Amino acid sequence: MTQSLEADTVRSMSKTRTYPVLATLLAVAFGCSSKTVEKAPAAEATPSATATPAAATPASGQIAAPADVAEPPADAQKTESGLAFKVLQKGTGDKHPSAQDTVEVHYTGWTTDGKMFDSSIKRGRPAKFPLNRVIKGWTEGLQLMVEGERTRLWIPEELAYKGRPGRPAGMLVFDVELLKVQEAPKPIPAPKDVASPPKSAKTTESGLAYKVLKAASGKQPSANSQVKVHYTGWTTDGKMFDSSVLRGRPAVFGLSQVIAGWTEGVQLMHEGEKTRFWIPQELAYKGSAGAPAGMLVFDVELLEVIQ
Numbered sequence: 486m487t488q489s490l491e492a493d494t495v496r497s498m499s500k501t502r503t504y505p506v507l508a509t510l511l512a513v514a515f516g517c518s519s520k521t522v523e524k525a526p527a528a529e530a531t532p533s534a535t536a537t538p539a540a541a542t543p544a545s546g547q548i549a550a551p552a553d554v555a556e557p558p559a560d561a562q563k564t565e566s567g568l569a570f571k572v573l574q575k576g577t578g579d580k581h582p583s584a585q586d587t588v589e590v591h592y593t594g595w596t597t598d599g600k601m602f603d604s605s606i607k608r609g610r611p612a613k614f615p616l617n618r619v620i621k622g623w624t625e626g627l628q629l630m631v632e633g634e635r636t637r638l639w640i641p642e643e644l645a646y647k648g649r650p651g652r653p654a655g656m657l658v659f660d661v662e663l664l665k666v667q668e669a670p671k672p673i674p675a676p677k678d679v680a681s682p683p684k685s686a687k688t689t690e691s692g693l694a695y696k697v698l699k700a701a702s703g704k705q706p707s708a709n710s711q712v713k714v715h716y717t718g719w720t721t722d723g724k725m726f727d728s729s730v731l732r733g734r735p736a737v738f739g740l741s742q743v744i745a746g747w748t749e750g751v752q753l754m755h756e757g758e759k760t761r762f763w764i765p766q767e768l769a770y771k772g773s774a775g776a777p778a779g780m781l782v783f784d785v786e787l788l789e790v791i792q
Contacts, residue, residue, distance in 0.1 A: 548607060550599035554658050557639045564629075568622050569639035576634030576663065584617045584624055585669035592661045594653070602653045611664055617726070620645050620775070627663060635662040647774060670731045675723035679782050682763040693746055694763040695753065698784065703756025706740055706790045708748055713737045713789040719782045726777045735788055744769050751787060759786040 553561075557569035564570075582588050591611045593604040605612045616624050622640030630636055638659045646652035678686075682694035689695075706712050713735045717728040729736045740748050746764030754760050762783045770776035 546607075547601040548593050548604055550595045550601065551637065551658070551660070553637075554595050554599050555597050556656075561637075561639065564625065566621070566625060566644060567641045568625055568644055570626055570629060571637045572634060573637055573660065574633075574635035574662075576631035578632030578634075578663075578666070580666065581628055581631055582616055582663075582666040583669065584628065585615065585672070587613060587615045587667040587669065588627055588663060589613045589665040589667070590627070590661055590663055592659050594657055594659045596653055597656050597658065615669070622657070623659075623661075626659075627661065630661070630663045632663055632666055635660065637661075649774070672725035673717050673728055673730060675719045675725065676761065676782070676784070678761075679719050679723050680721050686761075686763065689749065691745075691749060691768060692765045693749055693768055695750055696761045697758060698761055699757075699759035699786075701755045701757030701787075703758070703787075704790050705755055706752055706787075708740055708752060710752075711737065711739045711791040712751060712787060713791060714751070715786045715788060717784050718777070720777055721780050721782065737791065746781070747783075747785075750783075751785065754785070754787040756787055756790055759784065761785075 557563070558571065561569045561571040589611050590613075591605045593601060593606055595601050601607075616627055620640070622638060622644035625644070626636065626638045626640070638661060640657045640659065642648060642655050642657075645657050646654070648654060682688065683696065686694045686696040714737075715729050715735050717725060717730055719725050740751055744764070746762060746768035749768070750760070750762045750764070762785060764781045764783065766772065766779050766781075769781045770778070772778060
């Protein structure tokens with residue numbers, strides 16, 4: 486499915502994902518959703534501190550790569566992780582986004598041979614996404630920026646797609662303009678039993694543990710049903726990684742399109758019921774890069790079995 490930068494956990498839970506480059510950037514948004522990755526504004530071949538995005542080359546329809554696309558220049562700064570960056574235009578804001586915040590950006594991305602592989606500039610619309618849903622180089626790099634700033638990032642492969650088939654390979658270069666920062670709402674506190682299932686929880690043959698928090702007697706879905714739910718997900722150390730409750734809108738998805746733990750668990754529920762699930766990694770994201778790791782805990786309220 487095409488991932489939109491807006492990461493609905495449910496979409497991230499999808500077993501089959503496609504990665505439009507920002508989605509590509511969205512390292513695999515948490516099994517519930519994916520995000521549409523868009524690229525950054527390109528700069529002139531010889532950018533200055535006030536460089537403006539370059540026009541697309543008529544012959545190729547691409548935005549010309551900067552002169553220093555092959556490697557970071559001597560005046561670029563480098564972080565401990567290996568990320569290199571250079572400010573092209575100073576920002577007007579004074580606040581840096583956190584990894585949990587949602588940002589709106591314009592960007593263009595190139596491989597080091599100068600080939601453009603994505604651009605929000607060329608599409609004519611900025612990209613909007615949570616910073617913790619993209620490749621590591623973006624999560625780190627954009628936290629160094631403030632609103633109004635334009636920065637060039639040289640992202641080594643280990644902070645990008647790590648050689649995954651179908652993704653841009655090697656070091657990637659992005660020109661990014663941070664247009665707006667939307668502060669993330671405070672996370673929902675994890676339940677006291679987030680670390681492991683309590684004795685009162687039931688466990689299925691697959692290893693899925695669950696506990697009914699609010700009983701109901703509505704109809705039950707099948708593996709092919711489409712459902713509407715509210716949910717919140719945590720890792721076992723108590724960190725919330727996604728919540729339809731905080732977004733203020735329920736998630737709708739087919740039970741055949743999500744991680745195995747959700748496909749199995751939601752079928753045990755009745756409309757109106759709220760249940761806590763402890764989903765082992767083999768029924769969740771199986772160690773996929775960029776996805777929540779280890780056993781995951783979800784509070785799920787089944788609002789409606791649509792079909």
